[in-house]
Amino acid sequence: MRFSIITPSYNSAPYLEQTIQSVLAQQEGQDISLEYIVVDGGSTDGSQEILQCYAQNITHTVIEADTGPANAINKGLRLATGEVIAWLNADDLYYPRTLERVGQALACRPDAAFCFGGCPIIDEQGQGIRSGITRFKEFFYPFSSRFTYQCINYLSQPALFFRRQAVEQAGLLPEDMVAAWDYEFILRLWHCGDAVQMTGSPLSAFRWHEGSISGQNFQVQFEEEYFAAKADAGSRSLQALLHFFVRWGIVGTYSAMAHLRKKQQG
Numbered sequence: 220m221r222f223s224i225i226t227p228s229y230n231s232a233p234y235l236e237q238t239i240q241s242v243l244a245q246q247e248g249q250d251i252s253l254e255y256i257v258v259d260g261g262s263t264d265g266s267q268e269i270l271q272c273y274a275q276n277i278t279h280t281v282i283e284a285d286t287g288p289a290n291a292i293n294k295g296l297r298l299a300t301g302e303v304i305a306w307l308n309a310d311d312l313y314y315p316r317t318l319e320r321v322g323q324a325l326a327c328r329p330d331a332a333f334c335f336g337g338c339p340i341i342d343e344q345g346q347g348i349r350s351g352i353t354r355f356k357e358f359f360y361p362f363s364s365r366f367t368y369q370c371i372n373y374l375s376q377p378a379l380f381f382r383r384q385a386v387e388q389a390g391l392l393p394e395d396m397v398a399a400w401d402y403e404f405i406l407r408l409w410h411c412g413d414a415v416q417m418t419g420s421p422l423s424a425f426r427w428h429e430g431s432i433s434g435q436n437f438q439v440q441f442e443e444e445y446f447a448a449k450a451d452a453g454s455r456s457l458q459a460l461l462h463f464f465v466r467w468g469i470v471g472t473y474s475a476m477a478h479l480r481k482k483q484q485g
Contacts, residue, residue: 220322221252223301223383227291228270229260231309233343234426236269241312243276249319254278254301258291266309289392289400296391304381310426311377317422321380324415332385332412333405335363337421338375343428360416365409369448369458371465376401377423385411398436399443406451438474441466 224242228235245251256279259266270280279298285291292306303325307313324334337357340349359373368374389407392400445459445466452458 220303220326221254221301222318222322222380223254223256223295223299223304224318225256225258225292225295225299225304225306226309227258227260227285227288227295227306228262228266228309229285229288229291230262230264230266232262232265232269234310235266236272237345238307238309238312239269239273239277241314242307243273244315245313245318249316251318251322252301253318254299256295256298257281258285258294260285260291286394289394289396293391293394296386299383299386302383304383304386305379307377307423310428311423312426313377313423314421320417320419321422324417325380325382328413328415330412331382331415332408333379333381334415334417335374335380336378336417336419336423338378338423338425339421340427341424342426345424345426348427363414363416365406366458368406368409369452369456370461372399372402372444374405375423375425376405377425378417378421379405381408382412396443396447398440399447402444403447403451406447438470441470 222245226238226242231238239257242253242255246253255277257270257277258281259270261282261284267282270277270282274280281294281298285294288308295306296304303321321334325331328334339347339353342348356373356375359367359371385408388411389404392404394400396403445462448462449456449459
């Protein structure tokens with residue numbers, strides 16, 4: 220099974236090398252066919268020097284200005300030739316044997332459009348944080364369905380892997396959204412088939428820091444997710460109503476956490 224992994228990058232030098240290494244390590248001792256695509260938006264922080272060090276191991280390196288992560292990922296999607304496609308942001312990472320496990324799971328479920336698994340949150344130093352949020356998301360895994368996902372975004376993007384046919388059917392990411400373009404895209408994927416839950420150890424780690432999209436734009440993110448859910452399920456649907464209350468509950472929690480961080484720092 221051939222995998223196409225896309226990494227959108229822009230001024231992510233502190234984390235980029237670890238991300239690249241975690242992708243390339245998937246081939247070590249495993250029969251993995253890997254197409255690795257890195258799309259850099261013209262970084263000025265040393266990221267391009269890191270990419271040059273790994274140039275022989277990266278299948279496609281695109282360095283040019285873009286309009287944001289969704290635009291960068293779409294460039295990678297147009298280049299991707301693998302049977303399974305995913306993107307891993309330049310500050311996140313895969314755990315060992317992730318692609319091998321994903322390949323085995325999808326081989327057993329040829330009807331599935333995508334698969335997902337565990338994804339803890341880590342900080343700048345790679346230490347686990349926000350375990351309560353991770354457990355909250357994992358609570359919904361056994362009830363995973365298009366209906367559930369319309370009500371709440373409980374899937375972590377770094378631990379999602381898509382069949383090529385489903386991506387072609389769903390289409391590219393929306394480039395007019397600030398932070399919820401991945402949620403809107405995955406809502407469309409649910410129309411292409413079911414999802415397979417990967418049990419056992421986590422597949423990836425999501426790095427949260429002040430400069431990350433979710434760190435900077437969480438209020439916009441949850442507003443965009445709500446409108447995407449309404450568009451997909453219907454403005455008067457039960458899912459839209461539930462998502463409305465979920466949105467404000469999460470925004471309230473995140474706002475309280477942000478206030479507490481500022482208070483501790485000040």
